[in-house]
Amino acid sequence: MAIAAEDVKAPSGRRERILRAAIDVIRERGFAGTRVSDIAERAGTSQGLVLYHFGSLAEALSTSLTLLEDEFYTELDEELSLAEGPIDRLWHMAELASGYGPAVGDWRLWLELWARAMHDDDARQARESLDRRWRAALLTVIVEGVAAGDFVVADPARASLRLAALMDGLAIQLALEDPGMTRATFTDLWWEAAVLELQISDPKRHKLPRKRARNRA
Amino acid sequence: MAIAAEDVKAPSGRRERILRAAIDVIRERGFAGTRVSDIAERAGTSQGLVLYHFGSLAEALSTSLTLLEDEFYTELDEELSLAEGPIDRLWHMAELASGYGPAVGDWRLWLELWARAMHDDDARQARESLDRRWRAALLTVIVEGVAAGDFVVADPARASLRLAALMDGLAIQLALEDPGMTRATFTDLWWEAAVLELQISDPKRHKLPRKRARNRA
DNA sequence: CGATAAACTGAATGACCATTCAGATGCCGT
């Protein structure tokens, strides 16, 4: 069950623990395969409590999406605040997407979300705002880079759209563990495209990847 | 129900009708939401028959994936045989992917397949071979183009990988009906990337899209 | 024309799960 000793009794902590458990289960078994009992078991509680807190399974899943959004935003902001210039920021985004943090590059979850977005409205909204946010960040970086003279792009909007889409596409292979697609290949292929698309003049130092740090699960 | 008058009694046709019905339902309701009764209703038969032919729902779904593969291959081969040179072929592939035919550009189905591939082995294999096939075709076109002097690429394998991934990424927006992503935008953005990546010298005439022809459903 | 098998049906059967519920347990202010 894997319950940290810390706050076994904290009454409020229970709610969030359930949401985290839900996310973990979704990642493993998919939205469709996630049952109340899975969540309860993973969270170390009873089924009853899950329903007590969220009323229904559907509601629990939706709410966990909200938590996911929060983590995503936090992670993105945090990471971007660390970077110095546009080139560095862009590189950081590539790393994030390749799976550096717990949320942004959690592609199995994204594939699930995409599929669910076609049939569930909460999922649709969640993925839409997550995606919008990500693309906006990318666009901002590109615009900054153009202003700073680091990038040369005719149409930043198009460029960001395309680079974002390329990430998604590469991510599919990553999530499905396609032979030949690794974290390294991902960043490599994407960075090359970015260099080409944005006409980055001096992409030198960025070739060295950072230390690893995988998902909590 | 929508049963064509043609072969209501054809005994063998029934099987395939069921498979097509299954695919239709999957596209609409997703793998997870597809019930035996949905398929039966859509095919205009009884639940019993679906199970009679395929033994189980899971088996019916798997088998329908095989039919999908067949259609995909047929469509791809047909389309490629029509095109003249590498540039034209490449353009045809872009059109196919944008949803020109019934199978290749049926992106809702692809999103479903990706998600299912994470949990179901038949789906995993299906998507893998479909994807491999598609990328191989792309690679072939690129290599031909290089040989013919139409394209200039350092590493055709990387280029095809990237262009294929870009398609997938753009396709997600298409499937999810992201505002701002249409068939036209899709081909437009992709073609521009291809021109850049492959250094296509003379992409002129291809800017005009062909007549529409959507999915049967 | 039978007769045998294949195709087909619709009504059980039973498993699996979300949800409900009656009550236990801990918490907090007084």
Added chain:
DNA sequence: ACGGCATCTGAATGGTCATTCAGTTTATCG
């Protein structure tokens, strides 16, 4: 220490399917 409220539990309850089955229709072929 006590009343009351939030939290929590585990065992019903009931609905929704996949699957089974007993039997009917349709095709095939000698």
